[in-house]
Each structure stands twice: as structure tokens, then as C-alpha cells.
Amino acid sequence: MLELKNLTKYYGKRLILDNINLTVNDGEIVSIVGPSGGGKTTLLRCISGLESISSGEILIDASPFDPYRNTTNESVIGVVFQEFQLFPHLSVLDNITLAPKMVLKHGKAKAEEDAQKLLDRLSLGNKGHLYPYQLSGGQKQRVAIARALAMNPKILCYDEPTSALDPALRQEVEDLILSLKRDGMTQIVVTHDVPFAENIADKMLKVKPLED
Amino acid sequence: MTYILEILPSLLDGAKLTLEIFFWTIIGSIPLGLLVGLGLISKIKPIKYFLNFYVWLMRGTPLLLQLIFVFYGLPTLQQFHIHIVFGRYDAALFAFILNYGAYFAEIFRGGLQSIPKGQYESAKVLRLSYWQTIRTIVIPQVFKIVLPSIGNEIINLVKDSSLVYVIGLGDLLRAGNVATSRDVTLVPLLMVGAIYLLLTAIFTLILKKIEKHYSYYK
Ligand SMILES: Nc1ncnc2c1ncn2[C@@H]1O[C@H](COP(=O)(O)OP(=O)(O)OP(=O)(O)O)[C@@H](O)[C@H]1O
Ligand SMILES: [Mg+2]
Numbered sequence: 001m002l003e004l005k006n007l008t009k010y011y012g013k014r015l016i017l018d019n020i021n022l023t024v025n026d027g028e029i030v031s032i033v034g035p036s037g038g039g040k041t042t043l044l045r046c047i048s049g050l051e052s053i054s055s056g057e058i059l060i061d062a063s064p065f066d067p068y069r070n071t072t073n074e075s076v077i078g079v080v081f082q083e084f085q086l087f088p089h090l091s092v093l094d095n096i097t098l099a100p101k102m103v104l105k106h107g108k109a110k111a112e113e114d115a116q117k118l119l120d121r122l123s124l125g126n127k128g129h130l131y132p133y134q135l136s137g138g139q140k141q142r143v144a145i146a147r148a149l150a151m152n153p154k155i156l157c158y159d160e161p162t163s164a165l166d167p168a169l170r171q172e173v174e175d176l177i178l179s180l181k182r183d184g185m186t187q188i189v190v191t192h193d194v195p196f197a198e199n200i201a202d203k204m205l206k207v208k209p210l211e212d
Numbered sequence: 213m214t215y216i217l218e219i220l221p222s223l224l225d226g227a228k229l230t231l232e233i234f235f236w237t238i239i240g241s242i243p244l245g246l247l248v249g250l251g252l253i254s255k256i257k258p259i260k261y262f263l264n265f266y267v268w269l270m271r272g273t274p275l276l277l278q279l280i281f282v283f284y285g286l287p288t289l290q291q292f293h294i295h296i297v298f299g300r301y302d303a304a305l306f307a308f309i310l311n312y313g314a315y316f317a318e319i320f321r322g323g324l325q326s327i328p329k330g331q332y333e334s335a336k337v338l339r340l341s342y343w344q345t346i347r348t349i350v351i352p353q354v355f356k357i358v359l360p361s362i363g364n365e366i367i368n369l370v371k372d373s374s375l376v377y378v379i380g381l382g383d384l385l386r387a388g389n390v391a392t393s394r395d396v397t398l399v400p401l402l403m404v405g406a407i408y409l410l411l412t413a414i415f416t417l418i419l420k421k422i423e424k425h426y427s428y429y430k
Contacts, residue, residue: 076339077337087349088430089356133429147338
């Protein structure tokens with residue numbers, strides 16, 4: 001369970017997030033919606049440890065947790081970036097196995113076996129040897145998801161998972177997120193697409209731009 | 213023809229020294245350039261200022277001056293009881309590595325800055341440490357980006373190595389010049405030119421091969 005208590009974020013003197021409170025239960029999907037500039041990405045970056053918070057608290061399973069400074073391999077918060085940010089010089093398989101090998105110290109054989117299972121699960125079974133530039137947008141996104149899942153994250157976060165995709169693929173992402181939920185994955189989805197959010201989310205958090 | 217065969221050994225001796233200086237400079241200055249390049253983009257201000265000064269100094273003064281300074285200049289400090297005396301060969305390597313290190317540093321700085329911030333961020337959320345990220349994500353991508361510019365400098369270095377002439381090292385150019393003034397003929401200098409052309413052609417070819425190796429991704 002992830003809890004945000006009075007989470008506040010300033011960029012310089014500018015208040016972006018004002019006392020956000022949110023509880024994300026295990027296995028739930030929470031979506032964060034709101035207009036552009038509302039601070040959705042900023043909130044996701046705070047949760048995933050890419051930005052420090054200005055005040056407030058983040059708790060995981062009721063104990064305080066600082067994702068910004070955490071360097072352990074527990075409580076990993078996985079992130080699927082809007083632009084995916086795959087490593088262009090590594091094959092799909094190497095993209096996925098890099099962190100398990102280097103960080104979790106898994107052997108090559110185990111890392112590759114696990115990665116192959118993830119690829120199969122995400123219908124990318126035969127794509128392991130390709131490089132990111134050889135993939136479609138939807139395939140890149142699924143590789144990004146596989147790469148995040150390979151670290152056994154406690155929570156998986158997405159920033160605008162539908163924005164870089166063909167509208168026809170929207171349904172596919174929706175199905176995928178829901179099927180990960182059935183496996184018990186806790187997910188946070190940032191989107192400005194309210195109907196999409198309504199279809200997947202157990203809970204919605206609305207953020208809006210703050211007046212200065 | 214017999215004349216060519218006669219002077220060839222001395223020219224090849226010179227070429228050997230030229231190549232030695234070339235290789236040691238590459239081996240010293242590329243890692244130096246990479247480290248300085250990392251320092252140039254670091255957030256630690258004093259390191260950055262110091263390295264910027266170093267790069268400015270090395271690129272803002274002639275390599276020939278640096279060579280003369282190291283070999284003839286530094287020993288004059290002995291009158292102040294500062295003993296920095298290099299042999300000819302060491303002086304040449306010292307000056308070349310420092311000078312080329314600065315040029316490579318600028319090239320690496322540009323390459324490092326062209327790696328999108330998102331690459332560092334996705335490495336960070338995957339829990340890779342700073343050095344793991346640099347080693348496995350950043351450097352391989354930077355190498356591909358900087359390869360053409362590094363290649364230019366490498367070709368320059370083949371030719372610049374002839375500057376060691378001025379501190380009395382017996383490189384290829386000196387070997388040719390000695391033969392020319394002794395035998396009063398143009399042939400040795402033409403041969404020197406041909407050997408330089410051959411060397412630059414070989415290195416150009418090798419660099420093209422390496423670039424091709426890196427074209428497996430876009
Ligand atoms: N690094 C930063 N420094 C300063 N201000 C920032 C920074 N990143 C974002 N902001 C500001 O914070 C506000 C919220 O930005 P954020 O990207 O979180 O919005 P968003 O809800 O994700 O918008 P969008 O739907 O367009 O992606 C914006 O006004 C933005 O200008
Ligand atoms: Mg955003």
C-alpha cells in the first residue's frame with residue numbers, strides 16, 4: 001500500500017502540488033487526471049523518486065519511504081515513460097535483462113529466461129533480438145513495461161500511456177493494464193484521457209493547475 | 213630505385229617512432245578526454261572551472277609552443293630549484309597527451325550532453341548506479357556519436373606527431389629531412405609524404421570499419 005500525505009511540491013517558488021493525499025491499495029489501479037500543466041507528471045516523478053518532495057510524507061505499507069533517496073532494490077517503483085526511453089544501443093532482450101543482471105545480480109541465464117517469459121506474456125515472444133528503432137510505438141511501450149516488470153516493482157507507473165499511440169491501440173493498452181491488475185500488479189496511470197481513466201481505474205485523483 | 217631501398221630503413225625507423233608517439237598519445241588521451249569530459253558536465257563547480265581552464269589553455273595555445281615549453285622551458289626552472297626535466301620522448305608524450313586530451317574532452321563533452329536526460333532517468337528508476345549508467349548506457353552511445361570527430365582528430369594526430377621534430381626526436385619527418393639535405397634530392401621528402409598518406413589512409417579505413425560496426429542501431 002502506498003500513501004501520500006499532504007504531499008507538496010514547489011519548483012523554485014512556484015507551487016505545483018498542494019497537499020495531495022492519496023492511498024493506493026495493493027492491486028489497485030489509480031489514475032491521475034487533469035488538464036495540461038496540472039502537475040500529473042510532477043506527481044509521478046515524486047512518487048518514482050525522480051524529484052524530491054518539498055513537504056509531506058510518502059508511506060509504503062505504513063512505513064515512511066523516501067523514493068528520492070532510496071537506493072535499495074526493495075520497493076522499486078517501476079516507470080513507463082511517455083517516450084518509453086528504451087536504450088537504443090541495446091536489443092530488446094538486453095534492455096530488459098540489463099538491470100536484473102547489474103542490480104539484482106541475476107545470472108545471465110536466469111535473467112534471460114525471466115525476460116523471455118515477460119516477452120511471451122506481452123506478445124513480443126520473437127522480438128528479443130530486435131533493436132528499439134525496429135519496433136512500432138506499441139511494441140516499444142510493451143518492451144518498456146517488460147523492462148520495468150523485470151525489476152519486480154511494487155508499483156508500476158505510467159505517464160500518458162495512450163498519448164504516443166495510434167488511437168486503435170488505446171484498447172490494447174487498456175486490456176494490458178487490466179490483465180496486469182488480474183496478476184495483482186498495483187498501478188498508477190497518469191493520463192488526460194478521462195474516458196480511458198474511467199475504464200481502468202478503481203480510483204481517480206484529479207489535479208489542476210494552481211494559481212500563483 | 214636502389215636509392216629508395218637505401219634510405220628506406222632510416223625512414224621506416226622514423227615512421228616507427230612516429231607511430232609509437234601516435235599510439236601512446238591515443239592510449240593516454242582518449243581515456244583522459246573521457247574523464248575530463250565527464251568532469252566538464254559535472255555539477256561540482258570547482259572541478260568544472262578547473263577543467264574548463266585546462267581545456268582553454270591547451271586549445272588556445274599552439275601545440276608547438278607546448279612541446280617547446282615542456283622540453284626546453286620547464287628545465288630552466290632549475291634556477292628556482294624546481295626540477296621538472298623530461299627526456300625528449302617523455303616530453304613529447306606528455307605534451308601530446310595533455311593537448312589531445314583537451315580536444316577529446318571537448319568532443320566527449322558534446323557527446324555526453326547529447327544523451328537525453330530520459331536515458332539517465334530510466335536508468336535511475338531501474339536502480340542502476342551512476343557509474344553503471346555511465347558505463348552501460350552513456351558511454352556506448354557517446355562513442356557512436358563522437359566517432360566521426362574523434363576520427364578527425366586521430367588523422368590530425370598522425371600529422372601533428374611530426375612536430376616532435378622541434379625537440380630533436382628522430383621521427384619520420386626528420387629522417388626524410390636528414391636524407392634530403394645530405395644527398396641533395398627531393399626523393400626522401402616525397403617518400404615521407406607517401407608514408408604519411410599511407411598511414412592516414414590506413415587509419416581512415418580502420419575508423420570507417422569501426423563506424424560501420426556501430427551502425428547496428430540508430
Ligand atoms: N523541472 C521543472 N522546473 C520548473 N517547473 C516545472 C518543471 N517541470 C514541470 N514544471 C512546471 O510544473 C507544472 C506541472 O507540470 P507537469 O509536467 O507536471 O504537468 P502535467 O500535468 O504532466 O501536464 P501535461 O498534461 O502537459 O503533461 C507546469 O506548469 C510546468 O511548467
Ligand atoms: Mg505530463
